[in-house]
Amino acid sequence: MGAFIYIVAMLLAFIAAGNSCPPSDRAALLAFKAALHEPYFDIFKSWTGNDCCHGWYGVHCDPTTRQVADINLRGESEDPIFEKAHRTGFMTGSISPAICKLERLSGITIADWKGITGTIPTCISSLPFLRILDLIGNKLSGEIPIDIGKLSRLTVLNIADNQITGRMPRSMANLSSLMHLDLRNNRISGTIPINFGKLRMLSRALLSRNQIYGQIPSSISYIYRLSDLDLSLNKLSGPIPASLGKMAVLATLNLDGNLMTGTLPATLLNSSISILNLSRNALEGNIPDVFGPRSYFTAIDLSYNRLKGTIPKSISEASYVGHLDLSHNHLCGAIPAGSPFDHLEASSFTYNDCLCGKPLRAC
Ligand SMILES: *[C@@H]1O[C@H](CO)[C@@H](O)[C@H](O)[C@H]1NC(C)=O
Ligand SMILES: *[C@@H]1O[C@H](CO)[C@@H](O)[C@H](O)[C@H]1NC(C)=O
Ligand SMILES: *[C@@H]1O[C@H](CO)[C@@H](O)[C@H](O)[C@H]1NC(C)=O
Numbered sequence: 001m002g003a004f005i006y007i008v009a010m011l012l013a014f015i016a017a018g019n020s021c022p023p024s025d026r027a028a029l030l031a032f033k034a035a036l037h038e039p040y041f042d043i044f045k046s047w048t049g050n051d052c053c054h055g056w057y058g059v060h061c062d063p064t065t066r067q068v069a070d071i072n073l074r075g076e077s078e079d080p081i082f083e084k085a086h087r088t089g090f091m092t093g094s095i096s097p098a099i100c101k102l103e104r105l106s107g108i109t110i111a112d113w114k115g116i117t118g119t120i121p122t123c124i125s126s127l128p129f130l131r132i133l134d135l136i137g138n139k140l141s142g143e144i145p146i147d148i149g150k151l152s153r154l155t156v157l158n159i160a161d162n163q164i165t166g167r168m169p170r171s172m173a174n175l176s177s178l179m180h181l182d183l184r185n186n187r188i189s190g191t192i193p194i195n196f197g198k199l200r201m202l203s204r205a206l207l208s209r210n211q212i213y214g215q216i217p218s219s220i221s222y223i224y225r226l227s228d229l230d231l232s233l234n235k236l237s238g239p240i241p242a243s244l245g246k247m248a249v250l251a252t253l254n255l256d257g258n259l260m261t262g263t264l265p266a267t268l269l270n271s272s273i274s275i276l277n278l279s280r281n282a283l284e285g286n287i288p289d290v291f292g293p294r295s296y297f298t299a300i301d302l303s304y305n306r307l308k309g310t311i312p313k314s315i316s317e318a319s320y321v322g323h324l325d326l327s328h329n330h331l332c333g334a335i336p337a338g339s340p341f342d343h344l345e346a347s348s349f350t351y352n353d354c355l356c357g358k359p360l361r362a363c
Helices: 002-018 023-034 080-085 097-101 122-126 170-174 218-222 242-246 313-317
Strands: 059-061 068-074 107-111 132-134 156-158 180-182 204-206 228-230 235-238 252-254 275-277 284-286 296-301 306-309 320-325 330-334 354-356
Touching (some): 023 068, 023 097, 097 122
Parallel strands (some): 156 180, 204 228, 275 296, 306 330, 330 354
Antiparallel strands (some): 059 068
């Protein structure tokens, strides 16, 4: 009998939990919905009735707290609604600050809707449980909320492919859980915060295609989990910190399309880096003769710089060199024979001062 009552009580608790949606969460969701317009799929059609935790497209509640924990709205997802319609999502309107009343939110994904304008609500930085903020592929403008560093649990910050302006706020270095930072293709200017190296959990830092200037802080090399650093197509200047070549797991380093000066640090050629793009900068001096068994490059692009001297012989001692581009420099002398040069085409070597030998004309 006791067991029976217990099971009934459990069932009742389960049903109660299942049917819950705090009225304040429901009101916040409806205010959020009211600021958006989605003409093609009517995804918000399901946002009716009292129970926002069940059947509301893209809304998920925490089973324990019974509050809204996730908003997951992707305009280019695997969801069959997009396949059936043979088109991707499109949405206009803006992200209402009402979203900040969902105080238990741990994930906000409002991605690839192409037409959402307005700013990132500044109140987002007061959502203490937020782990994922993914707003890629909209038309958001304005600045990154200045207090974003308060989000101590944030692991993913992705606002790529928008029209964000302003600087990276200094507080960003306080995002102590951040693993994935993607700010690519915006209009962010200013310098990289000097204490960026405090982001010890960071494994991908993608800042490409902005207007970021100033020097690369060498503190970046303290981020020992960093495997992918993409600072390409900005206005960065000054020398390349040699310490980047000493990082334990850095595999991709893209600094192409900046204003980097100074010489090419030897450390980069004998490191864990396997994709190195330094193309279109103003690097001078020789290519250091330090390739060795640790050098394993799927791609190394040094084109469009001011490198001079000869191609180092040690490059034949690299474990692997897939793609190599040394074109548009001031290199001179004979192209070494043998691996990896036997599979490279002339375009890897053209527009230098006086390189010769296969695959160019004989010396
Ligand atoms: C970063 O966090 C520390 C400690 O909580 C705080 O004192 C500091 O003001 C924060 N920095 C910024 C720029 O917000
Ligand atoms: C390196 O960057 C340049 C300029 O941004 C780009 O054109 C080139 O394709 C890149 N090289 C490789 C190997 O990806
Ligand atoms: C390459 O790096 C290793 C380990 O950091 C070091 O021991 C070695 O001397 C370096 N080789 C050259 C040619 O600089």
